[in-house]
Amino acid sequence: MNPDSTRLQDLLALTARGDHGAFxxxxxxxxxxxxxxxxxxxxxxxxxxxxxxxxxxxxxRSAALYHPRVQGQEIQPMTWLIAIVRNKALDxxxxxxxxxxxxxxxxxxxxxxxxxxxPSSSALELLQQAAxxxxxxxxxxxxxxxxxxxxxxxxxxxxxxxxxxxxxxxxLGSVKAWIRRGLEKLKTCLAGQGGAA
Amino acid sequence: xxxxxxxxxxxxxxxxxxxxxTPRARARFERLRRDRTDVDLAVAAWEERLGRLAQSVAPAxxxxxxxxxxxxxxxxxxxxxxxxxxxxxxxxxxTGLAGxxxxxxxxxxxxxxxxxxxxxTDQVAMRSGEKLPQSYVGLLTDSKGDGKLLxxxxxxxxxxxxxxIGAIEPPAAGHLxxxxxxxxxxxxxxxxxxxSGTRTTLLPDSSEKLLIAVRKxxxxxxxxxxxxxxxxxxxxxxxxxxx
Numbered sequence: 001m002n003p004d005s006t007r008l009q010d011l012l013a014l015t016a017r018g019d020h021g022a023f024x025x026x027x028x029x030x031x032x033x034x035x036x037x038x039x040x041x042x043x044x045x046x047x048x049x050x051x052x053x054x055x056x057x058x059x060x061r062s063a064a065l066y067h068p069r070v071q072g073q074e075i076q077p078m079t080w081l082i083a084i085v086r087n088k089a090l091d092x093x094x095x096x097x098x099x100x101x102x103x104x105x106x107x108x109x110x111x112x113x114x115x116x117x118x119p120s121s122s123a124l125e126l127l128q129q130a131a132x133x134x135x136x137x138x139x140x141x142x143x144x145x146x147x148x149x150x151x152x153x154x155x156x157x158x159x160x161x162x163x164x165x166x167x168x169x170x171x172l173g174s175v176k177a178w179i180r181r182g183l184e185k186l187k188t189c190l191a192g193q194g195g196a197a
Numbered sequence: 198x199x200x201x202x203x204x205x206x207x208x209x210x211x212x213x214x215x216x217x218x219t220p221r222a223r224a225r226f227e228r229l230r231r232d233r234t235d236v237d238l239a240v241a242a243w244e245e246r247l248g249r250l251a252q253s254v255a256p257a258x259x260x261x262x263x264x265x266x267x268x269x270x271x272x273x274x275x276x277x278x279x280x281x282x283x284x285x286x287x288x289x290x291x292t293g294l295a296g297x298x299x300x301x302x303x304x305x306x307x308x309x310x311x312x313x314x315x316x317x318t319d320q321v322a323m324r325s326g327e328k329l330p331q332s333y334v335g336l337l338t339d340s341k342g343d344g345k346l347l348x349x350x351x352x353x354x355x356x357x358x359x360x361x362i363g364a365i366e367p368p369a370a371g372h373l374x375x376x377x378x379x380x381x382x383x384x385x386x387x388x389x390x391x392x393s394g395t396r397t398t399l400l401p402d403s404s405e406k407l408l409i410a411v412r413k414x415x416x417x418x419x420x421x422x423x424x425x426x427x428x429x430x431x432x433x434x435x436x437x438x439x440x
Binding site for chain 1: 208211212214215216217219220234237238241242243244245246247248249250251252253254255256257258259260262263264266267268270271272354355356397399
């Protein structure tokens, strides 16, 4: 385990005991990456900041639930934190979708969304960059492009099945199958690299 | 749905971690995750896999007001008597002793009266919020039978909560220590005991592993920082499985 992960584990353990200084250091060490993840999913800074805030309040409350190993399976602290941020971002995205379906959009939210420039890298580019860094690019390239695209949109932009289908102009059933195969392939590729099988 | 099929559980865990489950399916799966370790493990494995894809996302700097807001909210939480350890923790704050005992007895009676229904009743009742989560609990009394401490920990959790429910005189010297007493093995210390309020302690392992064979809990006064065996017993009680 790298020194950063060890330190983050220590900080989470101290946070669980109510050490606010450790919690502040945990924020300092991780917030930029976590904010990047939230920003990528939500698009607007305001919404991403709200999610980051909710995520860290949740971390303060539930740090004791983090365990470095669960039945022999190693859980990286950053992975645990990313999952919290993604779940909060997904909640925000689904709430936004429900609002759009039932109400007039919030003025500030609408303004923020309209002011957003497109993401600097496409979701597919991010998936390819991650695959290259994880040395599973060749393995993942065995997947059809549409499979990778749908997986990337769901992961990096938090799109639901129907939103991915709409985005790609593809039937919902096909998108569900593509994403499922994409996930299976990811699992196989990571297992081949010694990741969680 | 056949949640006993590991392949289905893995597929659902993947969809949950990715975020593609519908809101209703997501809420249903979260309840299943809380109830079943295998489901929780499958989700953790997928979060680990998918979390690695996030490394290509560029970091960004939020406004300084984000930390100020987090700090303000968490400082308030930290100032409360006991730092909450998550939504799933066994909480009994504000409940009187009679209510605690009655609730505990009712839960035990339910299990004793309908063992064949344990799994389904438990799952259904927990999900509907009518039943306490699977936990180890202990009600410790003094030699007169007066309630002094309520000890609780989620079955698969690693945090133990000790709540003082009756007046406790602070010891003139030393400190109070809670011990688990297995029937065929030496007693082992679980943590120090407060003389008022509530204290949460991080256990070295899950309650399930530590307490599965434990039937009795005792509290002693110890002067050593790391006592190896319990001294004179002040309070005692049974360690019960609440499921």
